[in-house]
Amino acid sequence: MADAWIMKGLPLDNPLRIRSAAELTAWVNEIGFLPFFANAVEGFSAEEHVAAEFWWTGDRAEDPWEWREVIAGGHEVAYGKFFDGRAGFISRDWLPAFANARRDGWDFDGRWQSGAASRRELAIMERFVDPESDDEPQFTGAEILSTELKKLAGFGKGGEKNYPGVLTGLQMQLYLVIGGFRRRQNKRGEDYGMAVSVLMTPESIWGYPLLSSAYGEEPAASWDRIFAQVRRLYPSTAEADVVKLIGRRPAEG
Secondary structure, X not given: OOOOXXXXXXXXXXXXXXXXXXXXXXXXXXXXXXXXXXXXXXXOOOHHHOOHHHOOOOOOOOOHHHHHHHHHHHOOEEEEEEEOOEEEEEEOOOHHHHHHHHHOOOOHHHHHHOOOOOHHHHHHHOOOEOOOOOOOOOEOOOXXXXXXXXXXXXXXXXXXXXXXXXXXXXXXXXXXXXXXXXXXXXXXXXXXXXXXXXXXOHHHHXXXXXXXXXXXXXXXXXXXXXXXXXXXXXXXXXXXXXXXXXXXXXXXX
């Protein structure tokens, strides 16, 4: 028999337990960013501050798995695979620092034109931004179901490989976020199946001026601020565990 997936969490009567999507959003805004699941930084996750027994119940009021859909679609904070390739949240106040550090100062069009982006990344990103833009990036404003994006970008049987890995990498670089969830539709226009993530650029939600507002500082300096925030919140955490979670420090220019 396979091992059960044991979720961490707080007792129902713990006054510090997060009880709603709104409370979780408020906490993200308070501390700046938050992984969804438990990780090497003990205590630094949504999982460890909710009730373990409510996961995957389907109760939108109580289930943290349902909350992620509410929060992603609400656009008050960003949701996506931002922490060691796993899901988490970033407040609007901290999005510029993450974008600058993770992109190493590059918009995607510049990254592509410099030769730093892969052909598989381009196959996805050209649905969202003009890769040949010579000035401020030109965004399409597209909102694409992850299942549809896979087909549009040419991944799958007989096509490009490792769609999940490439898509996760683009979220880690803050070029894409999960802007909501929708169910697929059949030929009659009827919803079916589980809700599927909707991919968007963060610029199409919060605007290019916000996402580029930290471009004036060294990417390494933005990373230092992110690192310092985790250490401020969890000072006893080993440096290596923080780096694993937020990624390696960019080289200084």
